[in-house]
Amino acid sequence: MSEKIFFNFPVTADSHTLAAYKKRGGYQALETALKTMQPIDVEKEVMASGLRGRGGAGFPTGSKWSFVNKKAPVVYLCCNADEGEPGTFKDRWIFEHSSHQLIEGMILASYALNVRNAFIYIRGEFDLPYRRLMEAMSEVYQAGYLGENILGSGFSCDIRVMQGGGAYVCGEESSLYTSIEGFKGYPRNKPPFPAVQGLYKAPTVVNNVETLANVPWIIANGAKAFSAMGTEKHPGTKLFGVSGHVAKPGLHELPLGYPLKKLIYEDCGGILNGKQLKAVIPGGSSTPILLPKDVETANLDAECLATFRTMLGSGGVIVISEGICMVRLLQVLSRFYAHESCGQCTPCREGSAWMNDIISRIVAGKGSKGDLESLERITKGIMGNTVCALGDAASMPVINFITKFRTEFDYYIEHGRSMNDGRLEI
């Protein structure tokens, strides 16, 4: 039985408050760090824990921090709370029930990185998560954990909360700090990487909510205890949100490397209405899809999923039952990416719209021979030719769906109708 970093307290009417968080040992890691640790010790502990980013890319957090020149006049920390990858609903839980855990993690990270001003960029639609965060922020300032000379340590730090404007692309790190700078959120070319030149051209670290919220636990319990959980290369626990056709959808905290099959059939009660499984999207809508035979042996960690040519992503597991029309489901995704393409790079702006047009034409029964080849050609024109990864994210589901469910697409084009009654729900 693995320990829990998040689901380690019963959720009650006031379990999100500062008093309740302190009763659970909250802010002790911060007090210890400020009194007994040098900033570099905090970074070394995080590095030794093997913590990897929980937002999607899975980059080692300690390495990301180590790239930053802490002697620079200004260093910024941005918490990426623009949770918007379809299938993902974990950061919301952290804000609603454990905002203090994130805030403590951010203060620790700021201490390690020599950050005076940090930001939380929270998606604009969030209401309760935002209100809970703002309550927590005022509690924290009153308690003296933020502001000037925190706990008499001489270290000062402020966190500012900024609400997004409803743009999916602002979850991309450079788009996020461009938005914080008060511009439309066009992503920027890398290099320069944010660790060298990010927000206001200063060295910047952008970390996901869940990533930062792991830090207090690591400081309190030590890197060894953290790396004892999960797999060797992908340690710790992870929040997995399961949605779609399972009997009991919801959020689970599990050690990394947990069997996907067990998650679906034991923790989530199997497929809805006793149906058969058709496919699983393992880590948010941009990650390549798994077939039932893959689910038999796939484990939920970056290395194992890479052998299936997919990714852990943000931990948004979307389960699809038999009888669902994959052509129409792809249309849902292609419409999303076409809508969210920011407009900066021609291949993505035009390509995502063309793909959506072609798929929509097929769905309308007017598909023609060569459409699938056109789609493949368009994805090749997009992938690797854009500033950010949104173009790749838009292309991957297209390639994947038409490769893995080719007969369904061929049938739809030939007969002008779906093999599965065009069904999206059971």
Next chain:
Amino acid sequence: MSCIEDKFAQLRATYPKELNSSLVMPFLRIMLDEKKHLGESDAVFIATYLDLPPMQVKEALTWYTMFYRQPVGKHVIKICRNIACSLMGAERLIDHISAKLGIKPGETTPDGRFTLLLVECLASCGTAPAMQIDDDYHEQLTEGTIDQILKGLS
């Protein structure tokens, strides 16, 4: 404008000078909450207030979907059409709510009470299908609960 300017001044006092430009998004949000929809003059007002190029604020205003530039109804209904909600019946619910209000997505009822918008993922996938009315999330929707929720709105 005075109420808005008070809020602007209050927030600006908490931002150091070097982060001046970071006030664009919060100011647009404050203005939107006050005026319900925004126009070019609002962007110019913010730009002048912050001493920034008007084009920067105009671009931001027109690029983010949450900053409405057309009048919206008293209540804005945002219903999710993305993957998890679609798998749980979003299309059926969109048709239902559309028929119930007598408007297509993107439209406002003639009495100005409701605007219906289709949105992408609201991060309610585990409690799909979901919609947001004004600020409030409503999840695990059925035709029945939608009818009840709409009835409960003034």
